[in-house]
Amino acid sequence: xxxxxxxxxxxxxxxxxxxxGICRAxxxxxxxxxxxxxxxxxxxxxxxxxHIIDKSYIMPYPSGSKEAFIERIRDIHEKENLDVIxxxxxxxxxxxxxxxxxxxxxxxxxLIPTKEMFRLRDKLKLKxxxxxxxxxxxxxxxxxxxxxxxxxxxxxxxPCMVKGPFYEAFKATSxxxxxxxxxxxxxxxxxxxxxxxxxxxxxxxVIGCGDGKGNDMGVFAIRKMTITKLGKVWNAVSIxxxxxxxxxxxxxxGLKWRGGFEFEVLMENKTQDIxxxxxxxxFPAWVYxxxxxxxxxxxxxxxxxxGQEFETHSDYKSGKLMIRYTNELVKDISxxxxxxxxxxxxxxxx
Amino acid sequence: xxxxxxxxxLAISDSGFIFDPVTGHSYTANxxxxxxxxxxxxxKEEDEIKSAIMDEFEASDDEVTVDIQDFVENLKKYFLx
Amino acid sequence: xxxxxxxxxxxxxxxxVMNKFGVTYNKGHREDIEGIPIGRFTDEFGSPVFVxxxxxxxxxxxxxxxxxxxKYPKAKMSWSYKTNYLGAVCSILHQEGETAEVVSDxxxxxxxxxxxxxxxxxxNGPYKPLDSLVTAFTDxxxxxxxxxxxxxxxxxxxxxxxxxVSVGIRVNMDTGVYPQWSRFGFPIENNGAFNAVKRISHxxxxxxxGIHCHIGTFMMDPNAYKEAVKKVVQLMRKIEHEFExxxxxxxxxxGFPSNNKLKGTYLPPEVAVQPVENFIDAVADTLxxxxxxxxxxxVYLETGRAIVDEAGWLISTxxxxxxxxxxxxxxxxxxxxxxLYTSAWYNYKVEIDRxxxxxxxxxxxxxxxxxxxxxxxxxxxxxxxxxxTRIILSPMGAYNVTQxxxxxxxxxxxxxxxxxxxxxxxxxxxKLEDITGPxxxxxxxxxxxx
Ligand SMILES: Cc1ncc(COP(=O)(O)O)c(C=O)c1O
Numbered sequence: 001x002x003x004x005x006x007x008x009x010x011x012x013x014x015x016x017x018x019x020x021g022i023c024r025a026x027x028x029x030x031x032x033x034x035x036x037x038x039x040x041x042x043x044x045x046x047x048x049x050x051h052i053i054d055k056s057y058i059m060p061y062p063s064g065s066k067e068a069f070i071e072r073i074r075d076i077h078e079k080e081n082l083d084v085i086x087x088x089x090x091x092x093x094x095x096x097x098x099x100x101x102x103x104x105x106x107x108x109x110x111l112i113p114t115k116e117m118f119r120l121r122d123k124l125k126l127k128x129x130x131x132x133x134x135x136x137x138x139x140x141x142x143x144x145x146x147x148x149x150x151x152x153x154x155x156x157x158x159p160c161m162v163k164g165p166f167y168e169a170f171k172a173t174s175x176x177x178x179x180x181x182x183x184x185x186x187x188x189x190x191x192x193x194x195x196x197x198x199x200x201x202x203x204x205x206v207i208g209c210g211d212g213k214g215n216d217m218g219v220f221a222i223r224k225m226t227i228t229k230l231g232k233v234w235n236a237v238s239i240x241x242x243x244x245x246x247x248x249x250x251x252x253x254g255l256k257w258r259g260g261f262e263f264e265v266l267m268e269n270k271t272q273d274i275x276x277x278x279x280x281x282x283f284p285a286w287v288y289x290x291x292x293x294x295x296x297x298x299x300x301x302x303x304x305x306x307g308q309e310f311e312t313h314s315d316y317k318s319g320k321l322m323i324r325y326t327n328e329l330v331k332d333i334s335x336x337x338x339x340x341x342x343x344x345x346x347x348x349x350x
Numbered sequence: 351x352x353x354x355x356x357x358x359x360l361a362i363s364d365s366g367f368i369f370d371p372v373t374g375h376s377y378t379a380n381x382x383x384x385x386x387x388x389x390x391x392x393x394k395e396e397d398e399i400k401s402a403i404m405d406e407f408e409a410s411d412d413e414v415t416v417d418i419q420d421f422v423e424n425l426k427k428y429f430l431x
Numbered sequence: 432x433x434x435x436x437x438x439x440x441x442x443x444x445x446x447x448v449m450n451k452f453g454v455t456y457n458k459g460h461r462e463d464i465e466g467i468p469i470g471r472f473t474d475e476f477g478s479p480v481f482v483x484x485x486x487x488x489x490x491x492x493x494x495x496x497x498x499x500x501x502k503y504p505k506a507k508m509s510w511s512y513k514t515n516y517l518g519a520v521c522s523i524l525h526q527e528g529e530t531a532e533v534v535s536d537x538x539x540x541x542x543x544x545x546x547x548x549x550x551x552x553x554x555n556g557p558y559k560p561l562d563s564l565v566t567a568f569t570d571x572x573x574x575x576x577x578x579x580x581x582x583x584x585x586x587x588x589x590x591x592x593x594x595x596v597s598v599g600i601r602v603n604m605d606t607g608v609y610p611q612w613s614r615f616g617f618p619i620e621n622n623g624a625f626n627a628v629k630r631i632s633h634x635x636x637x638x639x640x641g642i643h644c645h646i647g648t649f650m651m652d653p654n655a656y657k658e659a660v661k662k663v664v665q666l667m668r669k670i671e672h673e674f675e676x677x678x679x680x681x682x683x684x685x686g687f688p689s690n691n692k693l694k695g696t697y698l699p700p701e702v703a704v705q706p707v708e709n710f711i712d713a714v715a716d717t718l719x720x721x722x723x724x725x726x727x728x729x730v731y732l733e734t735g736r737a738i739v740d741e742a743g744w745l746i747s748t749x750x751x752x753x754x755x756x757x758x759x760x761x762x763x764x765x766x767x768x769x770x771l772y773t774s775a776w777y778n779y780k781v782e783i784d785r786x787x788x789x790x791x792x793x794x795x796x797x798x799x800x801x802x803x804x805x806x807x808x809x810x811x812x813x814x815x816x817x818x819x820t821r822i823i824l825s826p827m828g829a830y831n832v833t834q835x836x837x838x839x840x841x842x843x844x845x846x847x848x849x850x851x852x853x854x855x856x857x858x859x860x861x862k863l864e865d866i867t868g869p870x871x872x873x874x875x876x877x878x879x880x881x
Contacts (some may be wrong), residue, residue: 062697065699066699095699124607191610333369337363337365337369337376341365341378375443375444376443376444378442380439381437382438383441406434407435407436408433409436414436416752418439420754424440424442424754427758
């Protein structure tokens with residue numbers, strides 16, 4: 001049985017999306033997969049990775065109209081007869097959550113979080129999230145003015161973390177430093193800015209997938225060894241830490257999580273207590289790493305959606321190493337012409 | 351006089367895709383745009399281009415005059431003429 | 432036969448914007464509003480012209496009210512005048528059963544002149560002149576006080592009226608939404624509200640009847656209303672317990688969003704803005720959770736934009752086409768920020784009155800004023816528009832026809848499509864006398880020779 005899966009986030013750039021990793025995992029799963037890339041720009045590298053992505057289409061931006069988005073998918077569906085879409089970008093998830101019923105009617109299946117789950121991933125909802133999953137959250141106070149910040153840091157003490165509403169986090173060791181970061185973040189990202197208690201510890205990531213009914217479809221934990229300037233993991237090592245795995249399973253059972261996710265936590269050095277930092281409501285860019293170690297979550301997801309048996313174990317070895325590297329492809333300007341003028345790579349399908 | 355040397359090297363594809371092998375820039379144009387570009391490349395003056403366009407398409411003199419000017423302004427912006 | 436002419440274009444491809452499909456699907460054109468061709472509005476009333484729909488206003492109102500009242504038995508709604516105080520609009524909502532919510536002496540008088548009885552008016556706002564308080568108390572209006580000085584002013588007004596009068600207080604609180612609207616009313620958190628109640632309970636002239644809040648406008652998260660309801664009910668309990676006062680109404684203000692695209696939001700409003708039912712659920716479900724049936728007070732909503740915003744359009748006309756020195760395409764249209772105060776916050780939906788071919792470009796829409804700030808849309812994705820193209824901007828029903836100003840140009844007509852499909856003018860275009868009427872030129876300035 002051939003299964004056609006469309007995957008977004010095929011921008012394997014310096015701030016990589018997970019799409020190419022998902023396609024590679026699917027191609028190596030033993031299933032007969034036709035992988036369709038959904039790109040937003042003619043230079044997303046995935047478009048040119050013919051060995052793992054069979055064909056790519058340009059999508060309208062999720063910021064445009066919902067109808068346009070549905071129309072484009074309908075268009076692609078007519079040509080490709082899609083079975084599954086795996087959405088892998090935060091910015092487009094809300095639109096998929098919205099149109100999922102329409103897709104189901106077309107015969108396209110997805111496993112994505114509900115709006116309520118998506119809401120909980122908001123940095124300002126960390127307290128609520130931590131209560132729901134029974135994992136601690138570092139104390140934090142949201143601030144919209146310097147006087148808020150002063151009050152907050154008085155309460156939290158130094159050092160403390162100063163974080164933006166979307167991106168960026170700095171460790172401040174004095175009121176002056178905290179103020180500096182506050183102004184810098186506010187200028188770039190606006191308010192609110194979060195002052196967070198500093199906890200001495202290490203950061204870990206766990207990838208997982210939930211079936212939406214509270215059952216866990218497999219988890220895999222890593223310690224980040226090197227990260228890029230944008231905070232993305234570059235090299236990592238697999239670990240087996242039962243407390244961490246237990247905590248992750250609580251995310252799946254406690255929230256009845258639906259779809260792939262990345263659970264970012266901090267483990268306090270002194271106490272080994274786990275603190276939740278964030279949940280990303282989709283597979284992370286390093287999704288191939290667990291697949292290479294026997295926990296092929298994209299394949300399990302596709303099997304679940306297409307009614308096939310799938311494994312749910314989390315049996316993997318610690319000490320596996322992920323080395324990310326950069327590479328160059330040689331293509332022709334006509335390949336670029338193709339995607340940029342017709343919105344699809346390769347022969348234009350009628 | 352308009353300098354048209356740069357136009358002569360452009361690789362123009364029927365799809366509307368244009369590649370400039372000297373600068374590495376690429377462009378997209380529509381059929382009307384391609385037509386004007388070909389005519390410019392062939393050394394035609396704006397008046398000749400206008401009548402060629404009006405022979406082929408249903409359009410008013412005023413509209414085409416303004417549009418050709420606008421198109422050439424765009425080419426200048428891209429340093430193609 | 433000659434071929435159809437399509438305006439020529441050439442465009443350089445640059446990283447990040449090589450997505451034709453991002454936008455070519457975005458072709459928005461509309462030839463009519465509720466079946467009436469765009470040209471008919473401009474033929475009858477000139478350009479620009481605001482258009483409102485009676486049908487949409489009634490439908491939006493009924494949807495909100497019937498949902499709210501099906502969940503909470505003592506649901507009431509009061510029309511927020513500032514959102515749109517055209518007589519026709521207010522009258523529709525009064526016909527539907529809404530009382531009037533006003534925030535100034537002018538709005539108060541306007542409501543009275545439309546025939547709203549004083550005791551069907553809610554009088555809010557941070558500034559209420561003494562005279563207007565006297566009138567409001569005499570008429571038996573619901574007055575919500577904003578600050579301590581106003582409590583004192585209200586006592587003075589009550590003394591003049593010569594009877595003990597009922598008042599409410601406006602409160603504010605942290606609902607987890609930023610920025611917090613803390614400048615209006617008394618803060619619940621540091622006991623400011625409680626102290627205000629204490630002060631009122633000692634007054635010989637005032638009697639506390641209700642609690643009012645309005646946590647912000649265009650709220651994106653219904654949970655903020657859950658918080659607001661919880662905190663206000665807690666306050667109510669505490670007040671009733673400590674002072675033996677019975678609170679007869681709670682008023683949660685307005686603030687539900689409309690399907691408008693706020694600047695700085697990424698997703699389209701159909702996705703980013705939650706349905707209004709979710710907001711009503713937040714209010715009503717929390718009320719039902721927190722209250723026992725025998726203590727249900729009247730609960731008011733003062734929903735403004737969510738009722739009327741999507742019932743309005745502005746039709747305007749392209750007067751000139753201009754390419755800026757940096758290559759950006761721009762159009763001068765006959766409506767500017769003088770009419771579109773809200774363009775500072777929203778990226779309106781921009782539609783054109785016909786199907787046009789040609790390459791879509793990010794274009795700027797400039798208004799007709801001689802001011803650099805007169806930009807109606809910074810980046811509208813449009814095909815090349817010939818002069819005379821009508822541009823339809825929406826949603827337009829909320830806060831434009833009240834916040835517009837007479838600056839440089841006359842204010843245009845406002846038309847309403849009635850439920851039966853008839854077209855009515857509900858405000859004519861301004862004339863010179865409308866503007867010079869209130870003016871006086873001293874005699875010695877009247878003569879000049881040029
Ligand atoms: C007291 C009060 N009530 C109601 C409203 C109406 O708000 P909205 O149009 O956001 O529903 C406002 C608007 O500012 C207000 O100040």
